[in-house]
Amino acid sequence: xxxxxxxxxxxxxxxxxxxxxxxxxxxxxxxxxxxxxxxxxxxxxxxxxxxxxxxxxxxxxxxxxxxxxxxxxxxxxxxxxxxxxxxxxxxxxxxxxxxxxxxxxxxxxxxxxxxxxxxxxxxxxxxxxxxxxxxxxxxxxxxxxxxxxxxxxx
Numbered sequence: 001x002x003x004x005x006x007x008x009x010x011x012x013x014x015x016x017x018x019x020x021x022x023x024x025x026x027x028x029x030x031x032x033x034x035x036x037x038x039x040x041x042x043x044x045x046x047x048x049x050x051x052x053x054x055x056x057x058x059x060x061x062x063x064x065x066x067x068x069x070x071x072x073x074x075x076x077x078x079x080x081x082x083x084x085x086x087x088x089x090x091x092x093x094x095x096x097x098x099x100x101x102x103x104x105x106x107x108x109x110x111x112x113x114x115x116x117x118x119x120x121x122x123x124x125x126x127x128x129x130x131x132x133x134x135x136x137x138x139x140x141x142x143x144x145x146x147x148x149x150x151x152x153x154x
Contacts (some may be wrong), residue, residue, distance in 0.1 A: 008072035013058035021106060029105060032096050048106060057108035061086075065124075074129030074130055078122050082098045085118035100144035 024047040031037055042049050063084060067077045092112035095102065103111075 003065070003068065006061070006068075010058055011066060012059050013054055013061070017051050017054040017058060020047060020054065021104070024048045024051060027105060029049075030099070033106075034092060034096065034109050037109055052106050052109050052113065053106065056113040056117060058115035059110060063118060064121060072132065074125045074132060078125035078129060081118050081125060082122040084143070085115045085122065087116035088112070088118070 024045070027045055027048055029037070029045075030131065031043055036054075037045075037049075063081055067081060070077055071081075088111040092108050092115065093106045094100075096112075121137075
């Protein structure tokens with residue numbers, strides 16, 4: 001798929017999440033853990049839950065899209081995505097624990113859930129890095145014994 005289409009899809013997801021947030025209205029809930037929202041508040045705020053899910057998918061796809069511009073450096077991608085996932089989780093934990101609201105609670109929950117989904121992306125990039133490294137070692141060792149020798153002076 002062309003990167004322009006992926007970028008347009010990501011922008012459309014962000015716009016859709018803002019529209020859903022506007023239609024659902026502001027929520028003011030006091031939770032200390034993002035999973036409490038999934039267990040207890042989800043039936044109360046289903047429209048907001050859909051908006052949070054869309055934001056989570058959009059954040060995940062945004063990081064996947066940005067890292068797609070780095071060619072074949074899977075361990076670097078894994079480190080970058082892991083650091084961002086850790087920062088998102090730490091930010092969400094701090095916001096929920098202190099009760100401060102620098103961003104709306106919907107975005108804070110989206111950051112928390114995105115941090116968890118980005119761990120999956122980190123694992124995928126790590127596995128790709130390992131398999132690419134192993135495959136490159138096999139390619140390097142395989143030489144055709146019947147190939148004519150190359151002359152370096154010409």
